[in-house]
Amino acid sequence: MIKVFILARRTPGLTRQAAQAHLRDVHGRMVVLPPADAGALPAYYVQNHIVDGGYPAGDGAQAIERDLVTEVNxxxxxxxxxxxxxPYYLxxxxxxxxxxxxNPSVVRLAVVPQTIxxxxxxxxxxxxxxxxxxDLDDARWTAIRDGVGETMRGWDGLVALTENVVAPPPHGQRFVDSVFEAWFDGHAAAMDAASRVPALFAVDGIDRDRSLTVVAEEYTEERLRALLTEQAKADSRS
Structure with missing residues (x-):
């Protein structure tokens, strides 16, 4: 299975709410409720609508505030x-x-997930x-990653936790090296956890200028399909 994260900023002129509504209601409908002749599609699809985030200073790609994280498998x-x-995609x-x-803001990360x-x-x-x-050696980096996962698993309200190791890109430097994906029992717990991340980034060996935090609302393929199907039924009744 190939898992890819797509990070993006909304197109200029749109509010965050409008961009996320288009992703959910228009683009999402195309993916999870496709026509019969659509052809090959992702094996699994998830939208993450960003509600807040912490970004580094500077002008690097990591400092760009994001609005959307899509997961395609x-x-x-x-x-x-x-x-x-x-033809359906094209x-x-x-x-x-x-x-x-x-489009210029888009970052694609091919990852290998590891359940914690x-x-x-x-x-x-x-x-x-x-x-x-x-120039950090691999053994030290492995210890740091393990420490991040061990710390996060103790946070209040945590329901599930995965580390996604980022594969090397075809050329150039990795955008980031690992993506920890954590699910919580409510948005308050997720926001509280986000407030703890700067302490994680203070560890020697973590590049704080290329590390960031994102809090999001997740729309799995199943959730999207249910919402859009119900929306279509409501539209037909009106």
Whole structure:
């Protein structure tokens, strides 16, 4: 299974609410309620609508405030390539993206997930994007990652926790090295956890200028499909 995170800022001129509504109600409908002839699609699809975040200073890509994190999963590289080559993607899904996404801001991260705390996905979610300092040895970095996971698993309200190790990009430097994905029993717990992240980033070996925090509301494929189906029924009754 190939898992990819897509981080983006909203297209200029749109409010965050408008961009997220388009992603959920228009683009999301295209993905989770496609026409019968759509062809290959992701094996699993998740939207994360950002409600708050902590970003580093400076002008690096990590300092850009984000509005959306989409997760797409494919059974294989061939399946991903097939989905991106369908007429449905090329004529419908692809052209819709600039209507709510600022394409120059987009970052794509291919990751390998590792479960730390097994549990159910909830609506309240925290992403912790962590980068290592240059020239840090692998053994020390592994110890730091383990420490981050061990600290996070003790936070109040935590329901599930996954570390996503970022694969090397085809060229250039990784945007970040690991993405910790944490689900909480409510938004208050997620926000409280976010307030604890700066202490995590104070550890020697973490590059604070390339690390960031995002609090989001998660819309799984199942949640999206249920919401949009109910919305369609309500529209038909009116």
């Amino acid at each position: 494919f059974e294989s590289m061939a399946a991903m390539q097939a989905a991106l080559a369908t 004529e419908k899904l692809g052209p819709d993206e600039p209507r709510f996404v600022h 705390v097994e549990g159910s996905r909830t609506f309240a979610k925290l992403f912790v994007f962590v980068s290592r300092t240059p």
